[in-house]
Amino acid sequence: MIRTRVTDLLDIQYPIIQGGMQWLACAEFAAAVSNAGGLGVISAAMHPSKEDLLEEIRKTRELTSMPFGVNISMLPTVGPGDMTPKYVEAVIEAKVPVVETAGRSPKDFIGDLKQAGVKIIHKVPSVRFAKKAAEIGVDMVTVVGFECGGHPGLDDVPTALIVNKASRAVDIPVLAGGGIVDGRGLLSALSLGAEGVVLGTRFVATQECTAHPAFKEWVVNAQETDTIIIERSIRNPMRAMKNRAAYQVLGMETHGATLKQLLAIISGKVGKKALFEGDIENSTFAIGQAVGLINEIETVEDVVKGIISEAEDLYRYRLAAVFG
Incomplete structure (x- = not known):
């Protein structure tokens, strides 16, 4: 107990x-x-x-x-x-x-x-x-x-x-x-x-x-090195899975993208759709380094x-x- x-x-x-x-x-x-x-x-x-x-x-x-x-x-x-x-x-x-x-x-x-x-x-x-x-x-x-x-x-x-x-x-x-x-x-x-x-x-x-099962399978197969910090430029750092969307956000941040521009990828509406449809590449998904365990x-x-x-x-x- x-x-x-x-x-x-x-x-x-x-x-x-x-x-x-x-x-x-x-x-x-x-x-x-x-x-x-x-x-x-x-x-x-x-x-x-x-x-x-x-x-x-x-x-x-x-x-x-x-x-x-x-x-x-x-x-x-x-x-x-x-x-x-x-x-x-x-x-x-x-x-x-x-x-x-x-x-x-x-x-x-x-x-x-x-x-x-x-x-x-x-x-x-x-x-x-x-x-x-x-x-x-x-x-x-x-x-x-x-x-x-x-x-x-x-x-x-x-x-x-x-x-x-x-x-x-x-x-x-x-x-x-x-x-x-x-x-x-x-x-x-x-x-x-x-x-x-x-x-x-x-x-x-x-x-x-x-x-979606695709996200669960990603979690059990991922390592602790498979996450990344994004959104530092808007002072709202987020740890997310490494995927196409996360790297796109990083690239946009490097070139001074505004919050409005970033929202095309990081918005909750985009994330919700991907989460339930199983699209693990084209939206950001919050996940911790504990995936490695x-x-x-x-x-x-x-x-x-x-x-x-x-x-x-x-x-x-x-x-x-x-x-x-």
């Missing part, structure tokens, strides 16, 4: 949280993670309206009686197209127990969420932002290292270092993200001071994941139970032997 402040606060069996995984984080997938003992998460960004998100929350509740969360990836700046307030309203109205925020600071929504009893996890790419998140009152913070799929921030700091430092810098629980796929990764994160882990890349290669497509339950079993065996036998 692995018990931390994270399992206690979120009322989950294992300290394993599913990443936001836009376009993939649907009700069926999140429910599978929650039913396996972790915390499943549905992505608000998939839904064009508050009502659509409420319907997805309802579907999730039909599929699991366990806690689950909603990921709200907020735009860097507030504007007329910002759906964040509506998403927060949906979370509160539906009495969702956990929300994961990312992007800009969630400080404007902390009071309402806390009053509704919602636990708040904020995802950050650096220790300084972890400190700010703790100061404004979030319940826990996810720190993601350079290895992670998606957006690792601008500092290029690896997971081991950022988790070690963040866990010393804040009093709230720290979740580790980036490069973690198995029991070794979980045990390493716990030893560095984290009290749970966030997995995205590992969950892509699962039977319940709705990505993934060798098979399993059920979500087998992934979660395998991580816990391996971590427990390593602790009881290998480390016990090492320390006499």
Whole structure:
């Protein structure tokens, strides 16, 4: 049994949280993670309206009686197209127990969420932002290292270092993200001071994941050298699979392409179409270096139970032997 402040606060069996995984984080997938003992998460960004998100929350509740969360990836700046307030309203109205925020600071929504009893996890790419998140009152913070799929921030700091430092810098629980796929990764994160882990890349290669089989096969056959950082020129670095689209983006960035020009390749609309049609070359796809450790497509339950079993065996036998 692995018990931390994270399992206690979120009322989950294992300290394993599913990443936001836009376009993939649907009700069926999140429910599978929650039913396996972790915390499943549905992505608000998939839904064009508050009502659509409420319907997805309802579907999730039909599929699991366990806690689950909603990921709200907020735009860097507030504007007329910002759906964040509506998403927060949906979370509160539906009495969702956990929300994961990312992007800009969630400080404007902390009071309402806390009053509704919602636990708040904020995802950050650096220790300084972890400190700010703790100061404004979030319940826990996810720190993601350079290895992670998606957006690792601008500092290029690896997971081991950022988790070690963040866990010393804040009093709230720290979740580790980036490069973690198995029991070794979980045990390493716990030893560095984290009290749970966030997995995205590992969950892509699962039977319940709705990505096209071509993407899953790419994951199990890829190596840790098969990802690349793009979008640095627009100060939104993203780790993606090495493919035709990623190299095209890099070339355009070298020649000073604008965000509007890059959107022809990196937009969510393009990515969603490719993800479900199995086009692994002509859109960018967020994926972490942990692909080098993934060798098979399993059920979500087998992934979660395998991580816990391996971590427990390593602790009881290998480390016990090492320390006499």
